[in-house]
Amino acid sequence: MNLAVSLTEILKAALFGLVEGITEWLPISSTGHMLLLDQFVTLDVSRDFWDMFLVVIQLGAILAVCVLFFHQLNPFSGTKSAEEKRGTWRLWAQIVVACLPAAIVGIPLDDWMEEHLSSPFVIAAALIVYGIIFIVIETRRAQKAQAVAAGVGQGRHMAAAPDASPSELADADARVTSIEELDWKTAIGIGIFQVLSIVPGTSRSGSTIIGGLLLGCSRTVAAEFTFYLAVPVMFGASGLRLVKFFLKGNTFAMDETVILLVGCVVAFVVSLIAIRFLMSFVKKHDFKPFGWYRIILGVAVIVYFALLA
Secondary structure, three states: OOHHHHHHHHHHHHHHHHHHHHHOOOOOOHHHHHHHHHOOOOOOOOHHHHHHHHHHOHHHHHHHHHHHOHHHHOOOOOOOOHHHHHHHHHHHHHHHHHHHHHHHHHHHHHHHHHHHOOOHHHHHHHHHHHHHHHHHHHHHHHHHHHHHHOOOOOOOOOOOOOOOOHHHHHHHOOOEOOHHHOOHHHHHHHHHHHHHHHOOOOOHHHHHHHHHHHOOEOHHHHHHHHHHHHHHHHHHHHHHHHHHHHHOOOOOOHHHHHHHHHHHHHHHHHHHHHHHHHHHHOOOOOOHHHHHHHHHHHHHHHHHHHHHO
16 A cells, blocks of 8 residues: 555544544444445455454544543542442443343344444434434423423422423433432343444434433433443454454554554544533433434435435
């Protein structure tokens, strides 16, 4: 590979890292966006390397979670009391147990799903369906919260300010408003919802956030626990894909190593920004914009590829 081509491939890798860093954490499907981007921007690499790159680039994104939430996830922190350390260990146990459903279902079906459900139309359908689900859930939560605030219907006392927006009222009526309040049943339930993400276009963060909202979590808790679940899931998925890559007799060429590193580094930096944005956004806004984005993108994908057929 000559220098000019190498620079081109590095820019492509950076673009994939940018898309990964944004879409991994927003509930809009990172895998779906990466597969769609591949339809227009193709890396000059082998098929085996591409399949591995698509998953392992997530390591850059997950490192952002480890950096931003290091204190919350560190059970050895010297600034934590004994009770807080026990709480952190409990959180890790919930994370591991919640990841088991996706591992049990996803690992055996990984190759089959990749072979049969990676088409643009499957991705588009998943984008649209879950976009609608987001809008319906948020609409119903806002209606319920407004009814409770007005004294119509039943619910616990609302903690939101009198001039709170409908989205803030909905969160004020949530049963689980902090990670410390997260119980085992809810954690496992969110883990079961994570199984849905094995279908390309669904979004791992989207499926777990939906699960969290339906199970009574505030948006902040649903998003935060989603980030935590990503740690073992992404490390596990990346490790599994690397093992498959090397078992096929593949090795990293110098240009491939650079491409992977560039993709991971860009994904890491962009993820730092995307995570901070989402955690700030959900404090006062609902997930409807992401639902509408999914629907619009899904329709655009169907129209585009239908015209190509």
